[in-house]
Amino acid sequence: MKAHRQKKLTIILFVSAGLTVSVGLILFAMSQNINLFYTPTQVAEGEVTIGQQIRIGGMVKEGSVVSANDSLQVRFETTDFIHAVPIEYEGILPDLFREGQGIVAEGTVDAAGVFHASRVLAKHDENYMSQEVKAALDAAGVNTETHPSLVTPEVK
Amino acid sequence: MIPELGQFSLILAFCLSILLGTLPIIGAARSNMVWMNLARPLAAGIFVFLSISIGILAYTFATDDFSVQIVAAQSNSLLPMHYKLTALWGGHEGSFLLWTFMLSGWMLAVSVFSKSMPIEFVARVLGVLGLLCVAYILFMLATSNPFMRIVPLPPGDGSDLNTALQDFGFIVHPPTLYMGYVGFSVVFAFAIAALLSGRLDAAWARWSRPWANISWAILTIGIALGSWWAYYELGWGGWWAWDPVENPPLITWLLGTALIHSLAVTEKRGVFKSWTVLLAILAFSGSLLGTFITRSGLLTSVHAFASDPTRGVFILAILVIAVGGALLLYAIRAPQMKSEFGFGLVSREIFLLANNVLLVVSAASIFLGTMFPMIYQALTDDLISIGPPYFNAIFGPLMVLLILVLAVGPMSRWKRTSTSYLVQQLAKVAAASIAIGVVLPLLVLFEISFAAIICVVLASWIVLSMAKDLRNKIANKETVSKGLRTLSLSYYGMQIAHIGVAVMLIGVGLTSYFSAERSVLLAPGATVTLGSYAFRFDGSEATQGPNYIADQATFSISKDGNSLGELYPERRIYLATGTPSTEMAIDAGFLRDLFITLGEEKEDGAWTMTVYVKPFVRWIWLGAIFMATGGTLAATDKRYRRLRQRKSARDIAAKEKIESDSLQPASS
Numbered sequence: 001m002k003a004h005r006q007k008k009l010t011i012i013l014f015v016s017a018g019l020t021v022s023v024g025l026i027l028f029a030m031s032q033n034i035n036l037f038y039t040p041t042q043v044a045e046g047e048v049t050i051g052q053q054i055r056i057g058g059m060v061k062e063g064s065v066v067s068a069n070d071s072l073q074v075r076f077e078t079t080d081f082i083h084a085v086p087i088e089y090e091g092i093l094p095d096l097f098r099e100g101q102g103i104v105a106e107g108t109v110d111a112a113g114v115f116h117a118s119r120v121l122a123k124h125d126e127n128y129m130s131q132e133v134k135a136a137l138d139a140a141g142v143n144t145e146t147h148p149s150l151v152t153p154e155v156k
Numbered sequence: 157m158i159p160e161l162g163q164f165s166l167i168l169a170f171c172l173s174i175l176l177g178t179l180p181i182i183g184a185a186r187s188n189m190v191w192m193n194l195a196r197p198l199a200a201g202i203f204v205f206l207s208i209s210i211g212i213l214a215y216t217f218a219t220d221d222f223s224v225q226i227v228a229a230q231s232n233s234l235l236p237m238h239y240k241l242t243a244l245w246g247g248h249e250g251s252f253l254l255w256t257f258m259l260s261g262w263m264l265a266v267s268v269f270s271k272s273m274p275i276e277f278v279a280r281v282l283g284v285l286g287l288l289c290v291a292y293i294l295f296m297l298a299t300s301n302p303f304m305r306i307v308p309l310p311p312g313d314g315s316d317l318n319t320a321l322q323d324f325g326f327i328v329h330p331p332t333l334y335m336g337y338v339g340f341s342v343v344f345a346f347a348i349a350a351l352l353s354g355r356l357d358a359a360w361a362r363w364s365r366p367w368a369n370i371s372w373a374i375l376t377i378g379i380a381l382g383s384w385w386a387y388y389e390l391g392w393g394g395w396w397a398w399d400p401v402e403n404p405p406l407i408t409w410l411l412g413t414a415l416i417h418s419l420a421v422t423e424k425r426g427v428f429k430s431w432t433v434l435l436a437i438l439a440f441s442g443s444l445l446g447t448f449i450t451r452s453g454l455l456t457s458v459h460a461f462a463s464d465p466t467r468g469v470f471i472l473a474i475l476v477i478a479v480g481g482a483l484l485l486y487a488i489r490a491p492q493m494k495s496e497f498g499f500g501l502v503s504r505e506i507f508l509l510a511n512n513v514l515l516v517v518s519a520a521s522i523f524l525g526t527m528f529p530m531i532y533q534a535l536t537d538d539l540i541s542i543g544p545p546y547f548n549a550i551f552g553p554l555m556v557l558l559i560l561v562l563a564v565g566p567m568s569r570w571k572r573t574s575t576s577y578l579v580q581q582l583a584k585v586a587a588a589s590i591a592i593g594v595v596l597p598l599l600v601l602f603e604i605s606f607a608a609i610i611c612v613v614l615a616s617w618i619v620l621s622m623a624k625d626l627r628n629k630i631a632n633k634e635t636v637s638k639g640l641r642t643l644s645l646s647y648y649g650m651q652i653a654h655i656g657v658a659v660m661l662i663g664v665g666l667t668s669y670f671s672a673e674r675s676v677l678l679a680p681g682a683t684v685t686l687g688s689y690a691f692r693f694d695g696s697e698a699t700q701g702p703n704y705i706a707d708q709a710t711f712s713i714s715k716d717g718n719s720l721g722e723l724y725p726e727r728r729i730y731l732a733t734g735t736p737s738t739e740m741a742i743d744a745g746f747l748r749d750l751f752i753t754l755g756e757e758k759e760d761g762a763w764t765m766t767v768y769v770k771p772f773v774r775w776i777w778l779g780a781i782f783m784a785t786g787g788t789l790a791a792t793d794k795r796y797r798r799l800r801q802r803k804s805a806r807d808i809a810a811k812e813k814i815e816s817d818s819l820q821p822a823s824s
Binding site (some may be wrong): 007008010011015018020022025029030032033034035036037055069070071072090091092093095096104132135 | 241260320500501506509517521524525528538539540542543545546549550553554598675676677735737738742753756758759764765766
């Protein structure tokens with residue numbers, strides 16, 4: 001009986017030690033890998049630490065997309081209709097990337113206020129606005145139901 | 157008129173579900189044979205009416221009845237027939253009908269393949285599944301009716317199926333994933349039935365095992381199909397993104413993996429009983445969580461359906477009532493489950509316990525990483541995201557530990573194994589694995605990296621220890637073939653699934669560390685090289701498909717000057733919506749994949765594009781096929797049928813003393 005208890009205790013101790021270590025590791029890994037989300041206004045007003053990895057969401061400003069003809073460089077602006085943030089990206093943009101469409105970009109802001117994106121995400125379903133984009137527009141006080149540049153034309 | 161028939165059929169299925177969710181369970185509590193015997197015909201009835209319902213929905217898609225809302229939203233008259241039919245599950249309403257239909261299919265399977273189980277057990281299992289059916293159909297009728305019409309003016313044509321979904325992967329991935337997901341409801345129902353009856357014994361574990369194995373195998377395939385599809389369709393060369401909607405299936409899969417191992421211990425040794433029941437409840441919760449996350453609109457992802465808050469609340473209510481009720485019942489009944497603690501500190505039980513702890517911890521860490529942004533947002537209103545580095549940092553080390561244990565488990569004995577025996581058996585295996593791990597990557601890849609060594613060492617560790625175990629098992633037999641024949645199907649199932657882990661590990665490890673990609677702008681006639689591969693761009697031309705127009709580029713690929721053929725990536729524009737879509741071209745191989753995605757056209761016929769070389773990427777899905785095969789083989793072991801028959805003879809004798817203290821079905 002006593003031997004059984006001892007064995008049980010050993011197992012319980014091992015399992016709890018393992019769990020404690022895992023929880024510690026999980027929390028550490030989490031604290032290292034959280035990307036905070038900012039709106040274009042927050043970025044434009046300098047709320048972001050330079051060089052910090054963040055996400056930004058907004059609409060691609062109409063007429064802002066400039067892509068180089070001899071390289072994969074693309075420059076565009078993302079906006080919440082109050083402030084626009086210039087974004088530079090080198091690579092191939094997603095299929096549904098278009099002017100007037102909501103996007104989310106991951107990357108860092110430089111001293112000049114230009115956002116250097118390492119990844120640009122666009123929604124796969126065009127009738128659906130990503131939560132980050134919606135949050136950015138809500139924060140800017142834009143009514144996402146009625147704003148003229150957001151209303152999808154009727155399908156015939 | 158025809159869509160309304162589908163709805164009537166759904167309502168009839170709902171009425172039958174209410175009967176199934178109440179009468180057999182009450183019957184089992186009161187030993188009322190007539191009520192218990194209603195379970196099977198009611199389950200069959202629900203299946204029939206849901207078949208009619210989903211059949212009619214498919215018919216409205218096939219006949220372009222755009223007066224039905226979801227047909228107008230998800231289909232188009234130009235869509236090829238196979239996509240018209242499968243567009244049914246291209247949105248929230250239809251896919252939920254598919255989900256419920258899958259549940260009724262599992263119910264029918266339970267009622268057919270349970271002839272040898274005692275009737276009060278079958279009645280309770282089907283009753284619990286009936287209650288789930290009530291919740292699901294009520295959810296559909298109340299918030300997401302698939303047969304909703306557009307009145308008074310239906311559109312002339314539909315707005316088309318999301319172009320990212322117009323692919324073979326879309327035909328096979330959702331049904332398989334759902335079938336696996338929903339299969340865990342059956343195991344859940346078995347656990348609840350056992351809790352209700354108060355009889356959690358080895359027989360219960362034995363009945364549950366084949367169902368758990370089969371659901372697990374189907375879920376494995378379902379997840380692998382999703383990964384394969386994402387790999388070739390989404391165009392960024394990844395096979396797993398730690399997307400918030402990819403994670404719940406993985407959580408369910410990890411809990412399911414823990415469950416099938418824990419069930420083995422419960423069946424063979426009668427221990428871990430209450431733990432196994434808890435795992436069955438958790439695995440089921442994982443599947444509900446997946447539905448909740450996809451359909452609540454809480455998350456942004458490729459998979460999310462357009463959101464409607466009432467749906468999220470409804471599913472959350474189902475989740476809370478079903479899981480909460482189950483856990484309450486568990487809390488009431490668990491103290492009655494007594495396990496004898498009859499095993500030593502070095503024994504197979506301990507290794508399986510380690511397996512369970514590691515799997516559950518990894519499931520929990522993924523759960524935390526997936527849910528944390530949502531919880532954080534609810535508390536602070538700030539949006540955050542947790543990226544793949546978090547998941548990789550946690551999941552990788554846990555899997556390394558799991559694989560170390562994986563090889564020792566099968567070799568150790570129940571109750572007690574001497575440490576010196578294990579060391580003697582495995583010392584050479586370990587040495588050989590390390591040798592192979594160092595040499596093999598050098599020979600095949602001409603490169604060396606710490607990660608690749610770890611992966612190959614671990615894969616060799618699995619395979620060599622398995623070979624050693626096999627040799628031990630047949631050492632005393634006269635001939636090898638005779639020895640091989642004496643081993644059971646479940647033993648082979650286990651070993652094949654474990655080989656699957658080794659194969660997948662090679663794929664994951666080598667693809668992650670040795671993949672190469674390059675994004676370039678190429679004019680016609682120019683060449684881009686990647687490693688020893690050269691891709692020559694021969695220009696592009698316009699082409700046409702059934703519902704799209706496209707630019708198709710031609711590439712000649714060669715390795716060290718030897719031609720490997722041509723690839724034709726496309727850039728499509730779908731006509732119904734004007735949506736662009738890239739179709740990558742893949743040269744698939746056993747040892748490596750080459751692929752190309754087109755970006756956009758620039759001046760003078762030049763295109764932006766990305767080329768990739770992905771070594772061993774196919775092994776990821778090959779591993780999943782091994783695992784699923786192993787799980788299925790283990791489930792079809794003839795030992796289950798034999799034992800069931802023996803058991804049923806005993807149960808007829810035991811039928812007289814059915815326990816009458818069972819709870820009323822207030823739990824869900």
